[in-house]
Structure formats: C-alpha cells, structure tokens
Amino acid sequence: MKPTTSRLSRRVAGIGAMELAGLMRLAHDVGAIDIALGIPPGDPPAAAIAAATAALATGRNQYAPPEGLLPLRQLIAAELLRTRGVVVDPVDEVTVTCGATEGVLDAVLTVTDPGDEVILPEPFYENYPGVIRLAAAVPRPVPLAGPDWRLDLDAVRAAITGRTRAVLLNTPHNPTGRAFDEAEVSGLLDLCVEHDLVLITDEVYERYVYDGRRHVSPLGMPGAANHVITVGSLSKSLQMSGWRMGYCVASPELTAGLRRVHERTTVGAARPLQEGVSALGAADFTDDRALFQERRDHLVTHLEALGFDVRTPEGGWFVLAGTARLAARSDKLVAELVESAGVLLAPGTSFFTDRADGLSWVRTTFVRDRERTVEALERMRRFLPTGTTARQG
Ligand SMILES: Cc1ncc(COP(=O)(O)O)c(C=O)c1O
Incomplete structure (x- = not known):
C-alpha cells in the first residue's frame, strides 16, 4: 500500500487551526462567559x-x-x-x-x-x-x-x-x-x-x-x-x-x-x-466612543485590581493584559479560567509568531454589556488569589 500523503496543500498545512476556536467550544460546553471576542450587544439599525x-x-x-x-x-x-x-x-x-x-x-x-x-x-x-x-x-x-x-x-x-x-x-x-x-x-x-x-x-x-x-x-x-x-x-x-x-x-x-x-x-x-x-x-452611525471609553475604564480598573498589568487602550475594542504579577502562563491561565471560573479570555499566544512571546499576555474585550463583564470579573475574582470585587463599581 502506498504511504498516505496529505491531500492538503502545503499552503493550508502551514496554517494552524485558530487557537481560540477550541477554547470557544470548551467555553460553550461549560457555559463560560465570553469576554474574549469583540461582540457589542446592540442591534443593527x-x-x-x-x-x-x-x-x-x-x-x-x-x-x-x-x-x-x-x-x-x-x-x-x-x-x-x-x-x-x-x-x-x-x-x-x-x-x-x-x-x-x-x-x-x-x-x-x-x-x-x-x-x-x-x-x-x-x-x-x-x-x-x-x-x-x-x-x-x-x-x-x-x-x-x-x-x-x-x-x-x-x-x-x-x-x-x-x-x-x-x-x-x-x-x-x-x-x-x-x-x-x-x-x-x-x-x-x-x-x-x-x-x-x-x-x-x-x-x-x-x-x-x-x-x-x-x-x-x-x-x-x-x-x-x-x-x-x-x-x-x-x-x-x-x-x-x-x-x-x-x-x-x-x-x-x-x-x-x-x-x-x-x-x-x-x-x-x-x-x-x-x-x-x-x-x-x-x-x-452612532457615536459610541463615550460609552466604550467608560466600559474600557471599568474593565481596566478591575483587571488591575485582579493583579493584571494593563496599559489603557487608546482605541479599538480590546485590552491586552499582562499576567506577570499573577505568575501565570497565559495558556494555562486561560484554560483554568474557562474550566474552573467559567470565563473565556483569549490567550496571548495567538498574537505572536513565537508562542513563548505570548505566554505573559491575555486579551479581553470591553465592548460586551456591563452585566456580562461584571459577572465575568466577579467569577475571576473568586478564582484568582488577589483582587477586589467588580460589583463595587
Ligand atoms: C483587526 C481586525 N480586522 C478585521 C476583523 C474582521 O472584520 P470583518 O468582520 O469585517 O471581516 C477583525 C475582527 O475581529 C479585527 O479585529
């Protein structure tokens, strides 16, 4: 029998599966709150x-x-x-x-x-x-x-x-x-x-x-x-x-x-x-800058209180938060947060060529509705060793 050769083109074989996709399936199975993807709550006009x-x-x-x-x-x-x-x-x-x-x-x-x-x-x-x-x-x-x-x-x-x-x-x-x-x-x-x-x-x-x-x-x-x-x-x-x-x-x-x-x-x-x-x-085209800026500040404040290192975003929908103070590898932290805390963040490893460069970062979004974000932060607070409660503000 001829050895099995891949039917995939070299081009496709060189493209990995999206790391977040597997985590999203897991998050769905365990009912985790997703604050990884930028999905604002509004309806189309x-x-x-x-x-x-x-x-x-x-x-x-x-x-x-x-x-x-x-x-x-x-x-x-x-x-x-x-x-x-x-x-x-x-x-x-x-x-x-x-x-x-x-x-x-x-x-x-x-x-x-x-x-x-x-x-x-x-x-x-x-x-x-x-x-x-x-x-x-x-x-x-x-x-x-x-x-x-x-x-x-x-x-x-x-x-x-x-x-x-x-x-x-x-x-x-x-x-x-x-x-x-x-x-x-x-x-x-x-x-x-x-x-x-x-x-x-x-x-x-x-x-x-x-x-x-x-x-x-x-x-x-x-x-x-x-x-x-x-x-x-x-x-x-x-x-x-x-x-x-x-x-x-x-x-x-x-x-x-x-x-x-x-x-x-x-x-x-x-x-x-x-x-x-x-x-x-x-x-x-509604101007949501003030609303999102307020949500950004809320998320940044609470991520910092939880022990993440954060630079306040100048634009966009995301925060890239450092995990060094939590002494946690981001891939492990993200997996644990999904399974044990019921919160989905994006691991920093997705955003770098060399996965090792992303091990001290996670990405979260601030455009989700306030209730979802507050609940996610509260779940993280119960799981992580440090932190104040997001429900306080
Ligand atoms: C930087 C960036 N470009 C493009 C896209 C995808 O845009 P679209 O939904 O219009 O294809 C995203 C979605 O997250 C994004 O973050």
Missing part, C-alpha cells in the same frame, strides 16, 4: 433591517455588481468625507467586500507574488499570518516596541528586503489597543513610498478612539496615491459583524487589480444586505 427585508421580498435577490451597489459605495465615500475630510471616488476607488477579512486577503493577493514578504507589526490580529500564507506570501513580523507598543520605524526599515512588497498595519490595533499617531503612520508611509511598497491598513476600529484622540490613517496623506490600500468594515462600524460588509479604498490602478481578485474570491457581498446598508445615512 432598524432602517437597515427594513431595507434588507424589503429587498428580499421584492426580488432583489440576484448578484449585485461585483464592486458593490453604487449607493453603498457612495455611502462609504460620504462617510470618509464626513468623518475624515478625505475625498475618494466611489466609482473607481471603493470596492465592497465580504467583511474586512476578505478585504485584507484581496489586498495581500493584489500586491504580492508567491514568496514575497509582508511586514507585520507584532503582536498582530491572529488572522493575519494565515491570510498572508493563503496568498503564498511570507509574514515578516516586526515587534512593536514595549512597554507602550510603539511602531519602531528603524526596525521596519531593517526588515525590508528585496522581497518585501507590503506592510500590513492595523490601527486602532487589535490586540494592544494602540491608535498609532501621526508620526508613526506618516513615517511608515514615507518608508513605503521610499521602498516602493504598499501600505495595507486595516482600520475596522476607526470609529473607536478614546480620550479625545483622532484616528490617523494614511489615506489622503501626501504620497498615499499608489501606495495605500485601506480596509474598513461597515459591519464593525455598525456593530453587526454577521452582515459581512467590508470595503477597500485604493487608487483606481490598485482598485482595478483588487477587483480582479475580488471577482475570483467572493464575487460580492450578499445583495439584500447591501441594499439594507445602502438605506442608511450619517445619522445611523
């Missing part, structure tokens, strides 16, 4: 539900144009103008994708050939290395500089090789909570222009920056034209991630290439849901 339902009932059930319904692209362009003062052409610079997840994959496929390198600030959103590998490109992690997770432009410069084609930056950042500042973002763009690279920015948390900060994007900066692909997500902005409503913004030249990829991956996001979101206007 009623107008979107009404318009999507009407589309389903009135025969608008076939393909939309692959690049997305024009009114939806016009809404995206109008929001970029309203919130950032950036002018983009909805006709040939905006493409609707199935979530930012497809947008990032399309962007990487658009600008890399097999074996090309993509520079990735580390820690990173856990999907990125797998997405880069799916494109047969190679992730080149560059550590963010501790203790405040700053982007080290000298380290980025040193990581550039003859095979580097792109840098993939997420801002505001999952998991660290950094909202990269003007000097970091414009410095990175300058490096990309100098070395003829494309800066792919994942800005799904663009609307969630705190303490009066402003979201900084390379889009619209001098030099951006053929060097930036910006990925966003209306389904994140509108807190309805299941609608899978992402988008890419880039120059007409990059967009033309990106649309070729998009047409061969998903062809397009679900038409009735595009109709639903197209019905919205500026007033439907």
Whole structure:
C-alpha cells in the first residue's frame, strides 16, 4: 500500500487551526462567559433591517455588481468625507467586500507574488499570518516596541528586503489597543513610498478612539496615491459583524487589480444586505466612543485590581493584559479560567509568531454589556488569589 500523503496543500498545512476556536467550544460546553471576542450587544439599525427585508421580498435577490451597489459605495465615500475630510471616488476607488477579512486577503493577493514578504507589526490580529500564507506570501513580523507598543520605524526599515512588497498595519490595533499617531503612520508611509511598497491598513476600529484622540490613517496623506490600500468594515462600524460588509479604498490602478481578485474570491457581498446598508445615512452611525471609553475604564480598573498589568487602550475594542504579577502562563491561565471560573479570555499566544512571546499576555474585550463583564470579573475574582470585587463599581 502506498504511504498516505496529505491531500492538503502545503499552503493550508502551514496554517494552524485558530487557537481560540477550541477554547470557544470548551467555553460553550461549560457555559463560560465570553469576554474574549469583540461582540457589542446592540442591534443593527432598524432602517437597515427594513431595507434588507424589503429587498428580499421584492426580488432583489440576484448578484449585485461585483464592486458593490453604487449607493453603498457612495455611502462609504460620504462617510470618509464626513468623518475624515478625505475625498475618494466611489466609482473607481471603493470596492465592497465580504467583511474586512476578505478585504485584507484581496489586498495581500493584489500586491504580492508567491514568496514575497509582508511586514507585520507584532503582536498582530491572529488572522493575519494565515491570510498572508493563503496568498503564498511570507509574514515578516516586526515587534512593536514595549512597554507602550510603539511602531519602531528603524526596525521596519531593517526588515525590508528585496522581497518585501507590503506592510500590513492595523490601527486602532487589535490586540494592544494602540491608535498609532501621526508620526508613526506618516513615517511608515514615507518608508513605503521610499521602498516602493504598499501600505495595507486595516482600520475596522476607526470609529473607536478614546480620550479625545483622532484616528490617523494614511489615506489622503501626501504620497498615499499608489501606495495605500485601506480596509474598513461597515459591519464593525455598525456593530453587526454577521452582515459581512467590508470595503477597500485604493487608487483606481490598485482598485482595478483588487477587483480582479475580488471577482475570483467572493464575487460580492450578499445583495439584500447591501441594499439594507445602502438605506442608511450619517445619522445611523452612532457615536459610541463615550460609552466604550467608560466600559474600557471599568474593565481596566478591575483587571488591575485582579493583579493584571494593563496599559489603557487608546482605541479599538480590546485590552491586552499582562499576567506577570499573577505568575501565570497565559495558556494555562486561560484554560483554568474557562474550566474552573467559567470565563473565556483569549490567550496571548495567538498574537505572536513565537508562542513563548505570548505566554505573559491575555486579551479581553470591553465592548460586551456591563452585566456580562461584571459577572465575568466577579467569577475571576473568586478564582484568582488577589483582587477586589467588580460589583463595587
Ligand atoms: C483587526 C481586525 N480586522 C478585521 C476583523 C474582521 O472584520 P470583518 O468582520 O469585517 O471581516 C477583525 C475582527 O475581529 C479585527 O479585529
């Protein structure tokens, strides 16, 4: 008998299963409270539900144009103008994708050939290395500089090789909570222009920056034209991630290439849901910064009281908390918290190339409803050796 060979491509074999997925199954089985995933409690805008339902009932059930319904692209362009003062052409610079997840994959496929390198600030959103590998490109992690997770432009410069084609930056950042500042973002763009690279920015948390900060994007900066692909997500902005409503913004030249990829991956996001979101206007994008900032402060205070080391996030939906003072390895701590305390956190090991670098970190979200977070913190307090009760405030 012939020896069994794997039917999986080398590309797929090189992508591990998502660590959090196994923990989520366990958490479900034991009824643990999940404060690992960023899932806000709200409902989609009623107008979107009404318009999507009407589309389903009135025969608008076939393909939309692959690049997305024009009114939806016009809404995206109008929001970029309203919130950032950036002018983009909805006709040939905006493409609707199935979530930012497809947008990032399309962007990487658009600008890399097999074996090309993509520079990735580390820690990173856990999907990125797998997405880069799916494109047969190679992730080149560059550590963010501790203790405040700053982007080290000298380290980025040193990581550039003859095979580097792109840098993939997420801002505001999952998991660290950094909202990269003007000097970091414009410095990175300058490096990309100098070395003829494309800066792919994942800005799904663009609307969630705190303490009066402003979201900084390379889009619209001098030099951006053929060097930036910006990925966003209306389904994140509108807190309805299941609608899978992402988008890419880039120059007409990059967009033309990106649309070729998009047409061969998903062809397009679900038409009735595009109709639903197209019905919205500026007033439907609620400003939840104050609410989330208050939830952030509540979580940070109680995590610190429980013995975690926390840097207050500048943006996004997550806190990356250090476990050194608890003298606990994060993978073991997360497993114990699920089984014994009934609380699901994300282990820091998911966010680093070398698992060992993540053993002193866990990630939690502050966007869940207050009751759930308070109950999770209380369960942790009963389990962990230190700490005051979350119910006190
Ligand atoms: C940084 C980042 N990018 C992309 C996504 C996925 O976005 P979407 O649901 O629009 O695909 C997430 C989801 O957690 C994320 O944290």
